[in-house]
Amino acid sequence: xxxxxxxxxxxxxxxxxxxxxxxxxxxxxxxxxxxxxxxxxxxxxxxxxxxxxxxxxxxxxxxxxxxxxxxxxxxxxxxxxxx
Amino acid sequence: xxxxxxxxxxxxxxxxxxxxxxxxxxxxxxxxxxxxxxxxxxxxxxxxxxxxxxxxxxxxxxxxxxxxxxxxxxxxxxxxxxxxxxxxxxxxxxxxxxxxxxxxxxxxxxxxxxxxxxxxxxxxxxxxxxxxxxxxxxxxxxxxxxxxxxxxxxxxxxxxxxxxxxxxxxxxxxxxxxxxxxxxxxxxxxxxxxxxxxxxxxxxxxxxxxxxxxxxxxxxxxxxxxxxxxxxxxxxxxxxxxxxxxxxxxxxxxxxxxxxxxxxxxxxxxxxxxxxxxxxxxxxxxxxxxxxxxxxxxxxxxxxxxxxxxxxxxxxxxxxxxxxxxxxxxxxxxxxxxxxxxxxxxxxxxxxxxxxxxxxxxxxxxxxxxxxxxxxxxxxxxxxxxxxxxxxxxxxxxxxxxxxxxxxxxxxxxxxxxxxxxxxxxxxxxxxxxxxxxxxxxxxxxxxxxxxxxxxxxxxxxxxxxxxxxxxxxxxxxxxxxxxx
Numbered sequence: 001x002x003x004x005x006x007x008x009x010x011x012x013x014x015x016x017x018x019x020x021x022x023x024x025x026x027x028x029x030x031x032x033x034x035x036x037x038x039x040x041x042x043x044x045x046x047x048x049x050x051x052x053x054x055x056x057x058x059x060x061x062x063x064x065x066x067x068x069x070x071x072x073x074x075x076x077x078x079x080x081x082x083x
Numbered sequence: 084x085x086x087x088x089x090x091x092x093x094x095x096x097x098x099x100x101x102x103x104x105x106x107x108x109x110x111x112x113x114x115x116x117x118x119x120x121x122x123x124x125x126x127x128x129x130x131x132x133x134x135x136x137x138x139x140x141x142x143x144x145x146x147x148x149x150x151x152x153x154x155x156x157x158x159x160x161x162x163x164x165x166x167x168x169x170x171x172x173x174x175x176x177x178x179x180x181x182x183x184x185x186x187x188x189x190x191x192x193x194x195x196x197x198x199x200x201x202x203x204x205x206x207x208x209x210x211x212x213x214x215x216x217x218x219x220x221x222x223x224x225x226x227x228x229x230x231x232x233x234x235x236x237x238x239x240x241x242x243x244x245x246x247x248x249x250x251x252x253x254x255x256x257x258x259x260x261x262x263x264x265x266x267x268x269x270x271x272x273x274x275x276x277x278x279x280x281x282x283x284x285x286x287x288x289x290x291x292x293x294x295x296x297x298x299x300x301x302x303x304x305x306x307x308x309x310x311x312x313x314x315x316x317x318x319x320x321x322x323x324x325x326x327x328x329x330x331x332x333x334x335x336x337x338x339x340x341x342x343x344x345x346x347x348x349x350x351x352x353x354x355x356x357x358x359x360x361x362x363x364x365x366x367x368x369x370x371x372x373x374x375x376x377x378x379x380x381x382x383x384x385x386x387x388x389x390x391x392x393x394x395x396x397x398x399x400x401x402x403x404x405x406x407x408x409x410x411x412x413x414x415x416x417x418x419x420x421x422x423x424x425x426x427x428x429x430x431x432x433x434x435x436x437x438x439x440x441x442x443x444x445x446x447x448x449x450x451x452x453x454x455x456x457x458x459x460x461x462x463x464x465x466x467x468x469x470x471x472x473x474x475x476x477x478x479x480x481x482x483x484x485x486x487x488x489x490x491x492x493x494x495x496x497x498x499x500x501x502x503x504x505x506x507x508x509x510x511x512x513x514x515x516x517x518x519x520x521x522x523x524x525x526x527x528x529x530x531x532x533x534x535x536x537x538x539x540x541x542x543x544x545x546x547x548x549x550x551x552x553x554x555x556x557x558x559x560x561x562x563x564x565x566x567x568x
Contacts, residue, residue, distance in 0.1 A: 029454070067345075
């Protein structure tokens with residue numbers, strides 16, 4: 001696996017990233033990225049020297065309904081983890 | 084399930100794209116009518132000034148059908164069009180349909196009643212209507228629609244207010260109207276290319292000046308004056324300096340802010356935009372700005388945030404200034420040019436939001452927060468690009484080129500006028516009603532809003548409006564709307 005697509009949102013206290021296989025939460029994005037790197041490592045055991053791209057798509061349905069007409073999305077993050 | 088974002092992602096699921104599709108669909112209908120001479124566009128309902136209410140409604144192509152029939156046909160066709168968009172956008176169809184229906188008919192009633200000659204007839208028109216006096220409030224229908232919306236949006240029971248949000252889509256409606264407005268500029272290219280192109284170029288110049296001046300000044304005010312954190316200062320600076328809610332969201336996303344930041348700021352933006360929409364048009368009309376109508380209109384594009392409120396304030400100013408010019412100067416300025424000037428500046432501002440978001444994202448990720456695992460995607464410039472602007476320019480170019488060549492100006496005007504003018508006015512009033520419905524003044528009383536509201540208000544009064552007026556004057560002074568007759 002070289003690409004992983006996940007959705008994420010903020011619940012008022014922390015960022016939460018999830019897909020069918022895992023869910024990670026942290027108060028800051030830096031912490032979230034760090035936890036995600038470790039969880040993926042323990043779950044998938046990527047080979048040494050590989051790069052995994054994680055596309056984090058913000059769940060726009062968590063933004064108030066009246067606002068979403070103003071802009072098509074909030075953010076898409078692309079993380080690249082080298083193992 | 085999350086998917087990797089492609090360049091075509093959202094093409095059939097976002098409001099921005101659906102303003103493109105719906106707007107251009109009807110432009111195409113107009114072009115076909117113009118090219119073939121078959122009247123498939125003249126059904127669009129127009130609302131006339133009246134003393135005898137039986138004359139209040141008329142299709143754009145008079146005589147095609149009765150006024151009531153035109154109103155019903157317009158409702159059916161625009162309902163189908165917007166429901167198709169609503170379906171693909173995943174809206175609750177039943178709630179959208181009923182909320183939209185209420186907004187459409189409420190707007191129509193307001194439009195009819197507000198067009199009474201005693202309210203809107205100019206002094207020159209009174210004799211034609213057989214009346215001895217009139218208030219001469221051009222654009223009264225827009226203001227009444229806004230206030231009716233505000234009354235419902237702030238005083239109706241909460242369940243009804245929330246139900247109406249499903250149909251109150253001011254940004255969607257105004258973007259469709261702006262695509263129609265592109266046809267007007269296309270017709271102006273047919274008549275005289277210079278005026279339209281000049282407006283295009285000076286709008287661009289004003290925008291660059293605004294970006295480079297507004298944002299740093301407001302950011303500094305927020306950081307040094309109000310001690311806001313970078314997160315809040317950046318989103319507020321974008322919201323107040325660039326294009327309101329859209330810029331606030333784009334900036335929040337670019338700098339990876341918590342979503343509560345753009346949400347709270349956006350609540351403020353919407354409320355302040357409505358206040359500006361009510362205050363600025365009469366201020367510009369009844370001060371020396373009246374001598375510089377195009378500069379005044381351009382200043383609205385720089386100072387009124389949200390596309391809906393900017394276009395709406397441009398439309399009111401258009402009506403007020405033309406009425407005053409006709410009565411006091413005996414000059415009839417062509418309808419829509421003042422509106423176009425306010426919209427053009429905003430369109431340029433909107434177009435650059437993707438670039439600005441990319442610049443901020445790179446600054447934040449690589450220099451401020453130094454998150455080395457994350458990569459900034461240059462496609463953000465396209466993803467955040469306002470797609471309705473493509474529709475606006477396509478309409479402009481198609482009408483202009485075809486009108487000057489294979490179709491001809493007269494035929495083009497006949498075919499496209501129902502959407503360029505009558506349809507545009509209809510979508511404008513739908514926008515006004517919807518702006519009122521979604522503007523909730525209670526937001527100002529929420530916790531932690533006080534300091535933000537003060538920062539926003541002072542930024543607007545001390546930086547945005549004064550500088551916006553100066554920039555608009557520098558680039559637009561001396562430009563006048565074309566005259567009719």
